[in-house]
Amino acid sequence: MTEAGALPVEGADDLAARAAEDFLARVEAVEPQVRAFRSIDPDRLRAEAAVLDALPPADRGPLHGLTVAVKEVFDVAGYVCGWGTPIHDGRRPDRDAWAVAALRRAGALIAGITVSTEYAMATPGPTTNPFDPTRTPGASSQGSAAAVGGGMVSAALGSQTIGSIIRPAAYCGCIGVKPTFDAINAAGCMPLSGALDHVGFMAGRPDTVAALLDVLMPGDGAPENLAGQGVLLNPWYPEPTAPGITAAVETAARTLGDLGTAFGEADLPSWIAKEEADVMDVLLSHDMALHHGGDCDSHGEVMSERVRGYIDRGRKVTAAQYDAALARQKEMADAMDDFVGDGVLLMPATTDIAPLLTEGTGPREPQRLWTLVGLPAMTVPVGRIDGLPVGVQVIARRGADRRVLAAVRALFDAA
DSSP states (O other): OOOTTOOOOTTOTTHHHHHHHHHHHHHHHHHHHHOOEEEOOHHHHHHHHHHHHTSOGGGOOTTTTOEEEEETTBOOTTSOOOTTSGGGTTOOOSSOOHHHHHHHHTTOEEEEEEOOOGGGTSSOOSOOBTTBTTBOOOSTTHHHHHHHHTTSOSEEEEEESSSTTHHHHHHHTSEEEEOSTTSSOOTTBOOSOTTTOEEEEEESSHHHHHHHHHHHSTTOOOOOOOOSEEEEEEOOSSSOOOHHHHHHHHHHHHHHHHTTOEEEEEEOOHHHHHHHHHHHHHHHHHHHHHHHHHHHHHHGGGSOHHHHHHHHHHTTOOHHHHHHHHHHHHHHHHHHHHHHTTSEEEEESSSSSOOBGGGOSOOOHHHHHHHHHTOOEEEEEEEEETTEEEEEEEEOSTTOHHHHHHHHHHHHHHO
16 A cells, blocks of 8 residues: 555556555545545546546646545535535535646545535534544544544645634644635635635645645745744633643744744734634624525524524624724734744644544634634644644745745654
């Protein structure tokens, strides 16, 4: 078998077919406990692999044979993509989302459809953490993170509107990539909030991240680099950070310091710390009412209280309140670009290791602000606590996604 998470090795005539069989073998071994997938179609997978392998080597794409799973909030032609809710159970789109189509054109194998929480927001699915089945895999991109962290696929598409890429990736021991806002086309992805939705992905290794960025963010090929200054951000949120997580961030700062990035500690501007949660709630609740209020009216009895609560609040948001929240969001984004400057920012990806399934999907506070302001954020696994993965979050100003990747690569190699 190919190493889990690695890019396929070039040269084999049946490279995609081998990748498909490796995936199916790993699924047979891991999926009964992890339950990351909503659906897998082995016959379709093998047929698509055969088509890819029939291409002459010169016509093969840069992701030829890479196995990629897709969160069920993305449209994948012919598959059931139900948005994590029984209201849309059986929903079968007839065309691919933009990101899925881009992956196919680059030669990736769409391995299957992964579990999302309800509307990528609320009630968790059946997925468990690949390192401990009694613990959560995290938030809405839980199936995608568990599929990558469990070694079943090399990468998986996910989405983040609050913390749903970074948190599950950290809990499941893989690299989570939340790009600069709007850097990856969201067409064909279920909308929660046009002001907040990010298309991103999880991957097993930095070279896979780099290859996916080249495909999903065309035209943004700036070289990786690490600037001379960094910021070690002190947590501003009330949720306590476990000592082991704090120690991991400090170790990461020393690692990057050895490569020439000098870190200084800093506090978040007080006005942003005070307002960011409320600004996000106005934007998110308003947009959820806009996009999913009809489902609430027709099928509210099968909708969770949490989703109904967002929609109810959103219906009370006035146009003036929404416009004010958008304006404040822009002010925060500009301020945070200036705060980070030309360096990178380090902070915890999560407050602790993955909690028990009975305790929920974990706090959102460490991830939320970076979604609100649209700065690129990635989490990289840097070790374990009690056998469970620990992730460190790396952030940069908008557009500096590959600077984040440079730091992630260095931390991954040092772990």
